[in-house]
Amino acid sequence: MRAFAALVTQLGYTRSRNAKVALIADYLRATPDPDRGWALAALTGEADFSAVKSSAVRAMAMERVDPELFRLSRDFVGDTAETVALIWPETGTPTNDLRLADAVDSFANVSRARAPALLAEYMDRLDSDGRYALIKLATGAMRVGISARLAKTAFAQAFGLDIDAVEEVWHALAPPYASLFAWGEGGPRPDPEGTPYFRPFMLAHPLEDGTVDLADYAAEWKWDGIRIQIVRIGEQVRLFSRGGDDITLAFPDIAQHMPVEGVFDGELLVRGQAQMGEAASFNALQQRLGRKTVSAKMLAEAPAFVRLYDLLIDGREDLRTAPWHVRRARLEAKLPALPADRFDLSQIIEAADFAELGRIRDGARDAAIEGVMLKRRDSLYVPGRRVGLWYKWKRDPLTADCVMMYAQRGSGKRSSFYSDYTFGCWNDEGELVPVGKAYSGFSDSELKWLDKFVRQNTVNRFGPVREVEKSLVLEVAFDSIHESKRHKSGIAMRFPRIARLRRDKPAAEADTVAALRAFIT
Amino acid sequence: MNGAPHWIEPFPHGIYVRPADAWIDPSRPVPRALITHGHADHARGGHDAVWATPETLDIINLRYGRYTGENAVGYGDAVDLNGVRVSFHPAGHVLGSAQIRLEFQCETVVVTGDFKRRPDLSCAPFELVPCDIFITEATFGLPVFRHPPTPDEIAKLLAMLETNPQGCVLVGAYALGKAQRVIAELRDAGFHDPIYLHGALEKMCALYGEHGVDLGELRPVAGTDKSDLMGRVILAPPSALADRWSRRLPDPVTAMASGWMRVRARARQRGVELPLIISDHADWDELTQTIRDVAPREVWVTHGREEALLRWCQLHQIRARALALVGREDEDDA
Numbered sequence: 141m142r143a144f145a146a147l148v149t150q151l152g153y154t155r156s157r158n159a160k161v162a163l164i165a166d167y168l169r170a171t172p173d174p175d176r177g178w179a180l181a182a183l184t185g186e187a188d189f190s191a192v193k194s195s196a197v198r199a200m201a202m203e204r205v206d207p208e209l210f211r212l213s214r215d216f217v218g219d220t221a222e223t224v225a226l227i228w229p230e231t232g233t234p235t236n237d238l239r240l241a242d243a244v245d246s247f248a249n250v251s252r253a254r255a256p257a258l259l260a261e262y263m264d265r266l267d268s269d270g271r272y273a274l275i276k277l278a279t280g281a282m283r284v285g286i287s288a289r290l291a292k293t294a295f296a297q298a299f300g301l302d303i304d305a306v307e308e309v310w311h312a313l314a315p316p317y318a319s320l321f322a323w324g325e326g327g328p329r330p331d332p333e334g335t336p337y338f339r340p341f342m343l344a345h346p347l348e349d350g351t352v353d354l355a356d357y358a359a360e361w362k363w364d365g366i367r368i369q370i371v372r373i374g375e376q377v378r379l380f381s382r383g384g385d386d387i388t389l390a391f392p393d394i395a396q397h398m399p400v401e402g403v404f405d406g407e408l409l410v411r412g413q414a415q416m417g418e419a420a421s422f423n424a425l426q427q428r429l430g431r432k433t434v435s436a437k438m439l440a441e442a443p444a445f446v447r448l449y450d451l452l453i454d455g456r457e458d459l460r461t462a463p464w465h466v467r468r469a470r471l472e473a474k475l476p477a478l479p480a481d482r483f484d485l486s487q488i489i490e491a492a493d494f495a496e497l498g499r500i501r502d503g504a505r506d507a508a509i510e511g512v513m514l515k516r517r518d519s520l521y522v523p524g525r526r527v528g529l530w531y532k533w534k535r536d537p538l539t540a541d542c543v544m545m546y547a548q549r550g551s552g553k554r555s556s557f558y559s560d561y562t563f564g565c566w567n568d569e570g571e572l573v574p575v576g577k578a579y580s581g582f583s584d585s586e587l588k589w590l591d592k593f594v595r596q597n598t599v600n601r602f603g604p605v606r607e608v609e610k611s612l613v614l615e616v617a618f619d620s621i622h623e624s625k626r627h628k629s630g631i632a633m634r635f636p637r638i639a640r641l642r643r644d645k646p647a648a649e650a651d652t653v654a655a656l657r658a659f660i661t
Numbered sequence: 662m663n664g665a666p667h668w669i670e671p672f673p674h675g676i677y678v679r680p681a682d683a684w685i686d687p688s689r690p691v692p693r694a695l696i697t698h699g700h701a702d703h704a705r706g707g708h709d710a711v712w713a714t715p716e717t718l719d720i721i722n723l724r725y726g727r728y729t730g731e732n733a734v735g736y737g738d739a740v741d742l743n744g745v746r747v748s749f750h751p752a753g754h755v756l757g758s759a760q761i762r763l764e765f766q767c768e769t770v771v772v773t774g775d776f777k778r779r780p781d782l783s784c785a786p787f788e789l790v791p792c793d794i795f796i797t798e799a800t801f802g803l804p805v806f807r808h809p810p811t812p813d814e815i816a817k818l819l820a821m822l823e824t825n826p827q828g829c830v831l832v833g834a835y836a837l838g839k840a841q842r843v844i845a846e847l848r849d850a851g852f853h854d855p856i857y858l859h860g861a862l863e864k865m866c867a868l869y870g871e872h873g874v875d876l877g878e879l880r881p882v883a884g885t886d887k888s889d890l891m892g893r894v895i896l897a898p899p900s901a902l903a904d905r906w907s908r909r910l911p912d913p914v915t916a917m918a919s920g921w922m923r924v925r926a927r928a929r930q931r932g933v934e935l936p937l938i939i940s941d942h943a944d945w946d947e948l949t950q951t952i953r954d955v956a957p958r959e960v961w962v963t964h965g966r967e968e969a970l971l972r973w974c975q976l977h978q979i980r981a982r983a984l985a986l987v988g989r990e991d992e993d994d995a
Contacts, residue, residue, distance in 0.1 A: 152925055153934050205804060206976055212969045213805045217924050226805035226923065268807075555903045555932050 141238040141266060143171055144179050145273040151183075151284045155551055160286065164294035168321075175240040177316025182282050184291045187315040190280025191247035191255045197224050197275055200260055204229055221279065225272035234267040238274075241316070247278055289383040299324030304340045304523050307384050311337035336371040336378040338386075339403055339452055339460075340523035344513060344530035351494045352531065357514040358464070359489040359497055362532055363447055364422045364510040364620070364634075365409040366429070370394065370446065372401050373456075379408075390431045393444050397482045400474060405450035407486065409508055410442040419447070419508035422634060423622040448475075449486040449513075452521055460521035467521065501535060510619065511535045537617040538659050539639055540565065540651045543572055544612045547594040548605050550579065557587055558594035558606065561638070563614050565629070566652045572610055573629040575656060581617065581637030589641070613642035613650050621659045629653050631660065666794065668745075668765050671961065671984040676772060676796065680765060681742035683712075685772050688986075695747060697774025698758035699724065699837055712740065714749050716757025716872055720837065723868055736785060752776040753787030754941050755838030756869055762790050770794040771955070772963075777940065778947045779811065782845035783838070783874045795957035796984075799965030800942040801920050808920060808944040814937045815846045818894070821914055821935050826892045828912030830935065833899035833919075836862050838941050840896050841869045843918050844876045846939075847894065855880045857890060859897035859906065887911050903932055920944070949973055 147167045154160050164183070168176050181187035201224040202210050210227065217223045243262060250258050259278050263271050276282050292310055296303040301324060312332030313320050319330040367382040377395045379388045388395045391408065398404075410428060412420025424442055428434060451471040452460050459467045475485055489512065491497035501512045511534035519529040542563035550559035560579040564572040582590065593612060600607035617639040624632035631653065670677045675687030683693040690707030697703050697713075699720030704713075710730035713721070718731050734740055736759065739748035744766075749759035754775040763770045771792040778787045801808075822830050834840040840862045847856065855878040858866060866879055882895060891911045901907060902915055920940025921927040928936040943951060948970060952960055960981040962970050967983040974981035 153928060153936065155932075155934075206972065208972050209804050209969055212966070212972070213803045216803055216966070217805055218926050222925060223805060226807070230807075549903065551932065556905050556908050 141240050141243065141270050141274065142236045143167060144175065144182075144240045145266070145270040147179065148183075148273040148276065148282075148284060149269045151286065157290065161290060161294045161297055164286070164291060165298035168295060168298040168324075173318055173321055174316035177318060177321065178240050178244045180291055180295070180317060181315035182277055183284060183286045184288045185282060186288065188280045189244060189247050189277055191250060191252075192259050192278045194220055194279050194281070196256045197221065197259070197279060200224070200256055200263075201227060221275040221281065222272055225268050225275055228263055228268070228271055230267075231264070234270065235265050236267060236270055238262055238265050238270070243274065243277070287383060288385050292384070295320070295324065305329070307338055307340050308332060309337065310384070311335060311378065311380075311386070334373065336373045336376045338369060338371070338378075338380040338384045340384070341367060341369065341382060341405065342450075342521050342523060342530060343525040344532040345525055345527060347514060347531035347533040352514050354491060354494060354497065356516060356518075357531075358468075358517055359491060360449060360486050360513045360515065361489065361504070361506075361509050362511040362513045362534065363407040363409060363419065363486065364508050365407040365419070365425055365447070368394075368406055368408040368446060369452075370398050370404040370406070372398050372403075374401070387429075390428060390434055391444050392434065393439055394446055394482060397479050399479070400477050401455050402451060402474070403453035404446070404448055404471075405452060406446040406448035406483075408444060408446055410444050412442070415508075419445075419506070421508060421620065421622055423624075423632070443481075445482050445484065447484055447486045450521065463518040463520060464515050465517045501533065504535070509535070534619075537619055537639075538621070539615055539617045540575075540656055541613050541642060541645060541649070542575060542616050543610050543647045543650045544593075544608055544614055545572060545574055545610060546605050546607050547590075554587075557591045559587055559591070561590070561614065563616060564610075565650060565656060567629065568652075568654065573653060574627065575629045575631060575653065576616065576618070576633040576636040578614075578616060578636045578638050581639055582641070586638075586641060611647050613645040613647055614638050615640040615642050621656055623660060629656075631656055666765075666768055666770070668768075669763065669770055669794070671986070673986060675986070676963075676984070678742075678745055678763060678765075681745040681747070683742055683745075683747075685761060686774065693742075695761050696721070697752065697761055697772065698755055700755070700775070703774055712742075712747065714757045714759050717759070718757075719868060719872070720757060720865075723864055724837075736788075750788045750790050751785035753778060753781055753784060756784045756841070756872060756874065758784060760788070760790055762792065768793050770796060771957075772796040773798055775800065775942055776951075777943045778951065779808070781842055781941070782849055783841045783869060789951075789954055791955060791957075793958045794961060795952065795955045795959070796961040796963060797948065797952070797970075798942065799948060799962045799967050799970040801940065801944050802948055802962070802966035802970040804945045804969070806920060806923055806944045807946060808923070808938050808940050811846055811939055812850060814918075814939050815843075815850045817935065818847070818916060818937060819850065819852060821916070822892065822894060825912070825914055828914060829890050829893045829895050829910055831895045831897060831902065831907060831910060831913035831915050832937070833902045833915070833917040833931075833933070834862075834896050835919075836865050836898050839918055839939070840898075841866055841874060841876060842941065843896065843937075843939060844879070845874060848875070848877050852894070853877055854893065857882045857885065857893050857895040859895070859901050861898050861901070862896055882909070899931070952979065 150163055198220055205227050213227055214223045292306050296306045309330045309332045312335040323329050369380040371378045377398050379395055381387050409419040410425045411417050412424050451467050454470050514531040516529050542565055544561050545564045546562040547558040548560040550557055562574050562577045564574045567573050597609040598606045599609055616636050618633040618636040620634045622632050668679050674689050676685040683695055684691045685695045686703040687694055692709045694708040695712045699717050704721050706725045711728045712732045712734055715733040718733055734749045736751050739746050746764040748762045752758040752760045752774055761772045769792040771790050775798050834843050857880050914934050916935035916937055917933040918937040918939040922936030922938045960974055962983045963986050971981050
């Protein structure tokens with residue numbers, strides 16, 4: 141428990157992804173089975189140990205500390221689990237002699253009524269970091285900002301394995317992952333056969349300035365949803381996001397309606413009323429992301445569907461070693477068997493030549509279109525990004541001239557720089573109102589200049605935020621713009637970034653909110 | 662004798678000792694001031710006559726300049742101010758810090774200023790002074806504040822240094838007291854490498870040296886090559902941690918030495934990667950134990966989490982009141 145507690149504590153103070161991966165990898169190498177497996181499951185939320193309710197933990201503390209003192213402490217600390225961990229009376233030096241796996245076993249087997257007493261018994265043996273980790277574990281509220289993908293990367297790094305190979309077997313395994321660790325230490329690779337596991341996606345390179353010959357490449361729309369993989373084997377269906385995270389529970393409207401065995405690749409979208417039942421913008425889809433469960437109301441208001449564009453496995457036949465045109469034909473043949481309101485086909489764009497394709501791309505104003513995909517007709521399905529096989533050719537971004545209003549320090553390497561900028565446009569009353577926030581797009585030397593500008597033009601400070609003199613025009617590039625109730629301006633930009641510093645332009649000549657509204661899709 | 666004494670009176674800007682016409686740690690200029698220690702929220706400029714320990718006067722001279730009428734009173738010594746016997750006793754907080762004991766007509770009052778009870782290699786240890794009215798701070802007056810043993814925290818710092826040989830460990834520590842204590846503890850743990858200082862810490866460290874606190878070899882960061890700072894411990898005031906100044910350092914791990922580091926959110930707010938729970942104030946157990954040890958008739962709480970300490974006094978049937986002094990805890994650190 142001591143090593144696990146130290147890991148949880150350190151992860152809480154670590155911001156860099158690489159540093160988190162290194163911490164987890166070190167832990168996984170140094171810790172025996174099955175403790176490390178349970179730790180991995182706890183960190184990624186893949187196992188839920190919620191044996192005790194948060195209210196029961198609070199009640200335990202109040203039996204030991206005056207309730208009024210507890211309340212004052214809780215108000216100061218801001219987190220119940222942490223307050224209890226810190227306030228728990230220590231009678232001697234904690235022995236810290238609890239094994240993580242023993243705690244997990246005990247909580248799995250204890251009754252709800254007995255669980256608090258068991259937790260209290262363990263708490264008496266641990267120091268404050270140990271108590272904190274144990275409470276988070278026992279209440280099923282670990283949340284240390286670790287995705288499944290990050291944990292898998294850490295595992296792969298710890299044992300010198302290829303991350304794609306780890307992905308292949310991951311979903312076939314269950315905590316505490318004994319066979320996985322055995323593989324890491326030189327044993328046989330676990331066999332995922334018969335389980336609905338994730339296959340790493342094939343990805344596209346941006347098409348910079350080049351052109352391609354449409355005789356060799358097929359063109360499709362690039363949809364502005366999220367990449368999804370649908371796996372069905374036997375009766376089991378799983379949905380995986382781009383990073384390999386299991387999102388099955390968030391989209392029952394898809395998972396419960398895939399009748400065919402195989403592995404499909406496509407774009408998850410939702411239907412919007414404004415689009416007459418056609419694909420809505422990413423904004424609408426976002427409301428449904430990141431949920432563990434979904435309400436009936438959401439299912440009715442924003443029904444999801446999948447626009448399919450590839451077939452990796454047909455039944456149980458692996459097509460990844462077949463060329464794209466073969467897979468495409470097999471996919472088209474599958475479509476009649478799928479419910480039409482949940483699945484459709486991403487259409488091929490017919491164009492005589494590349495120039496015509498460019499005109500078609502520029503003319504597209506559909507809310508859910510981000511640009512064009514170009515796929516080599518003979519390309520095999522290979523994980524990751526390979527040069528020359530698939531390209532994404534995004535629509536030219538929209539731009540607007542905005543005025544910098546506020547700046548905030550960045551994090552990590554950028555913590556001494558004002559690198560996050562809120563910018564605004566003029567409303568009808570002649571006031572500047574914020575329309576977005578950006579923290580990328582500029583070069584290192586531009587960042588230095590911007591940082592200096594912020595420091596020399598500060599007119600107000602609000603904690604970490606500085607309000608600046610409204611004099612600097614930023615040319616902001618963005619992919620699209622949407623209605624938003626969250627912002628005073630009533631609009632929100634998708635993927636805004638700083639395209640240019642317009643030091644030559646007076647702030648009064650920046651764009652108006654009304655001009656931006658014209659871009660709404 | 663029962664009830665509040667007539668000769669000592671709290672005001673928002675300080676505690677007034679009526680027969681002596683003197684104020685304790687006043688936050689505005691007064692003719693006569695008694696000062697517990699050199700931190701800015703206790704020692705302000707502009708007073709005419711001042712009584713403090715010689716160390717505290719040296720600190721004030723270094724930071725803010727001189728007062729016109731300085732009266733140095735050593736630990737254990739007493740002066741008579743118009744019938745009030747005033748004596749200074751070690752508070753264990755920082756160099757020169759004192760509790761001020763006041764005696765008038767057979768009644769005694771002790772004002773702790775800020776204090777701690779655990780050992781500190783850079784200042785004189787706290788002395789228990791019995792009294793009728795005990796006027797205490799309560800910076801860490803919540804039962805969640807239990808400072809761990811300081812050597813454990815120093816061990817964390819040294820372990821981080823070892824795992825980061827290509828970088829450095831940057832420790833945020835307040836310029837008066839905390840910085841010198843961290844250095845003294847590092848030396849006590851057997852760490853004898855040169856320690857590098859932000860310019861704002863240099864003079865105070867030198868002053869500690871003049872008062873016989875051996876801090877080993879100290880070097881300025883200014884003028885040192887980035888490559889020479891690899892594998893080093895660097896101390897800076899907390900305000901410099903995320904400032905442009907820190908860009909000159911090689912891949913620093915940001916640490917902070919403060920009692921507030923006990924609370925995760927406090928550490929995260931400051932972007933601290935290595936929280937070191939090292940405080941110059943009494944933690945909850947020390948505060949409550951000190952009240953038990955002093956066993957006063959009444960407890961007054963100057964500043965901090967007074968609500969919780971009053972609640973504890975109520976639970977233990979000790980008469981207590983909060984003074985709500987203004988302008989305390991303005992210093993960056995605790």
